[in-house]
Amino acid sequence: MKTADLSLDGDFFDLLVGSYARLVGTPLNLENQGPDWLYDHAPFALLAHNMEVDPRFIYANRTAQACFEYHWDEFVILPSRLSAEAPDRAARQRLLDEVSRKGLIADYAGIRIAKSGRRFQIENGIIWQLIDETGNLHGQAATFSVWRDI
Numbered sequence: 001m002k003t004a005d006l007s008l009d010g011d012f013f014d015l016l017v018g019s020y021a022r023l024v025g026t027p028l029n030l031e032n033q034g035p036d037w038l039y040d041h042a043p044f045a046l047l048a049h050n051m052e053v054d055p056r057f058i059y060a061n062r063t064a065q066a067c068f069e070y071h072w073d074e075f076v077i078l079p080s081r082l083s084a085e086a087p088d089r090a091a092r093q094r095l096l097d098e099v100s101r102k103g104l105i106a107d108y109a110g111i112r113i114a115k116s117g118r119r120f121q122i123e124n125g126i127i128w129q130l131i132d133e134t135g136n137l138h139g140q141a142a143t144f145s146v147w148r149d150i
Helices: 010-024 035-041 062-068 086-102
Strands: 045-049 057-060 104-113 119-131 137-144 146-149
Touching: 010 035, 010 104, 010 119, 010 137, 035 062, 045 062, 057 062, 086 104, 086 119, 086 137
Parallel strands: none
Antiparallel strands: 045 057, 045 137, 104 119, 119 137, 119 146
């Protein structure tokens, strides 16, 4: 499956940082930090999935790739539900449904699984709707800077 490379895409960057700022009320980046900083150098994990029936990841910065142990080409074809172990997927879906209703969830904590099977706990995460300036929904995104192996 060939997917668009959104890693350094300026329009997608604007959607990520713009929707975050509008919904969370704080900036995701500093004014001089562009798509390359967010993808290559941000000290936090940042992921996004689309709106397909079984959403798949469309963005994962280098920190997220290292955390989940997937390279870009693997990440952007991965159904996002596979970031959680099977027993945790129902709780994950309830959380995403709540984000759909409320627009965002802050202080998220949950267990995720890396490609190798390594389990890790995410703490202080934020999940929000990817809504552009005209109100169109493009998916959901998540960021976290605290995680630990379990």
